[in-house]
Amino acid sequence: MLTLTQALHDQIVAHARQDHPDEACGVVAGPEGTDRPERFIPMLNAARSPTFYEFDSTDLLKLYREMDDRDEEPVIVYHSHTATEAYPSRTDISYANEPGAHYVLVSTADTDGAGEFQFRSFRIVEGEVTEEEVKVVQAY
Numbered sequence: 658m659l660t661l662t663q664a665l666h667d668q669i670v671a672h673a674r675q676d677h678p679d680e681a682c683g684v685v686a687g688p689e690g691t692d693r694p695e696r697f698i699p700m701l702n703a704a705r706s707p708t709f710y711e712f713d714s715t716d717l718l719k720l721y722r723e724m725d726d727r728d729e730e731p732v733i734v735y736h737s738h739t740a741t742e743a744y745p746s747r748t749d750i751s752y753a754n755e756p757g758a759h760y761v762l763v764s765t766a767d768t769d770g771a772g773e774f775q776f777r778s779f780r781i782v783e784g785e786v787t788e789e790e791v792k793v794v795q796a797y
Contacts, residue, residue, distance in 0.1 A: 658790045659759040659778040661685070661694050661733070666793050668697045670776065673737035673763040676702065680710040681763075685733035686724050693797060694732040694759075702736075709748065710736045733778075735761035742766070743775035745786050753781035759789070 665685055673681045682702050685694035698720060703713040724730060734755055738746075743762035745753070753760060764775040780787045 658792055659694075659733070659761070660792045660794060660797075662797065663793050663795055665694055665697055665733075666776065668699075669733075669735050669761060670763055672699045673735075673765050676737065677765040678707045678739050679705055680707065680737050680739055682710040682712060682736040683734075684720065684731045685735070686727070686729040687732035689728050689730045692732060692757075696729065707739045731755050731758050733761050734758045735763065737763045737765050739765050743777040745779055745781060750781055750784055750786060756780075756782045761791075 669683070672683060675681065680702055681699070683697070683699040686696045686698060687693045688695070700712050700716055700720070702710045704711040741764065743764040745760060745762065749760070760779045760781050762775070762777050762779070767774040776791065778789050778791045780789060
């Protein structure tokens with residue numbers, strides 16, 4: 658189960674809506690070994706695409722060095738789907754290289770009247786996708 662604060666939930670959703678119609682992407686880092694998302698880090702979708710996201714390699718390297726220095730790890734890796742449901746695509750699954758992370762997908766299809774708003778979390782390990790419950794709390 659993914660537990661995150663209302664504030665983090667709202668920041669992820671706001672970023673997804675702000676970048677629509679392009680996919681938004683980012684990370685929420687937390688202290689190593691805690692599985693507690695704390696620090697919201699919106700990233701630039703280097704692909705600038707409504708159907709694909711890609712972290713800029715320079716930004717990603719900088720982020721991982723920063724997390725290392727702060728004894729953090731990526732607890733949530735998130736991105737949005739702009740026209741489809743919030744479920745990992747084959748490409749999303751192939752790029753999922755953080756087995757300990759929660760992969761959050763937000764569908765912004767509702768902004769265009771194409772569907773309902775969705776905020777879902779998955780574990781993706783060795784190509785296997787498992788949806789998990791999302792619990793939103795006021796504080797930890």
